[in-house]
Amino acid sequence: MPYLAIHRCWILPILSICCVLGLQPILCAQVEEEQAVETPGQRIRNPEDTFRIEKPDYAEYFLALEKPGFVKRLRFYETERLDFKLKKESHWQKSLLVDIRKDYFVSDDFARIYFEDIKSVRIRRDSWFLNQGSILLPIAGLGYFLMDTLNPANRFEGEPVITNRNITLSGSLLMGGLLCQIFKTQRYRMGKWKYLKAIQKF
Structure with a gap:
């Protein structure tokens, strides 16, 4: 026990x-x-x-080119075309803005182009004088040169003579057309004072 x-x-x-x-x-x-x-x-x-946190970005944006000058902002909207050059590339691209997001836009070939990868932007000015002058002034200069050269009053011993007035006027017209062609397009190199950004529509 x-x-x-x-x-x-x-x-x-x-x-x-x-x-x-x-x-x-x-x-x-x-x-x-x-x-x-x-x-x-x-x-x-x-x-x-x-x-x-996971909510998709359904906001609508437009693309803005910020730059110094009298006009400090150039706006681009969807379905418009943009001429740009990417970094480490030498050729210009012309793309349709299919969709614009906060940090990039979608081109017409459905590629994402981020703003930070763009090196330069080329803007074509819609100016009637520049557009017409770039075409008509060179034609006028060439026409005046031919007409003045073939004018019988300017012949010496039966041979056509190119006068100083002919060279001055025709050269001025050709130079004016060249300047209109240059100022018709404006190039902006991206940097501290010139850059692209997306702005939300309200």
């Missing part, structure tokens, strides 16, 4: 130890799960926060 009593006294402590050892992995897993949920970096977001 004493032997049995001694063993009965050890039964409860042994069972308690076994229960603690058996429940310890479960309790540890539960504590780790609670800590993982409460960790700020792993905390489950509010559905409203998730919607706000």
Whole structure:
């Protein structure tokens, strides 16, 4: 009987130890799960926060060329064409603005052109005088040169003579047409004072 009593006294402590050892992995897993949920970096977001973070950009933009001068901003809208040159490229590209986003625009070949990759932009001025002068002035200069040279009154011993007046007037007309052609297009090199950005429409 004493032997049995001694063993009965050890039964409860042994069972308690076994229960603690058996429940310890479960309790540890539960504590780790609670800590993982409460960790700020792993905390489950509010559905409203998730919607706000992952919301697509449905805003409408127009493209603006910021530059110094009297007209400080040139605007470009979708379906308009833009002449530009990319960095590390020597040729100009003329692309239709299919879609304008915050940091890039989509060209007519569905390529994303980021603003930071554009080196230069070329603008064609819609001026009637420049457009007509670049064509008509060279034609007028060439015509005056031929008419004055073939004029019988300017012949010497039957041979046509090119006078100084002919050279001056025809050269001035040709030079005027060349200047109109130069000023008809304006090139802007992107940098600190000249840059492209998208502005949201309201």
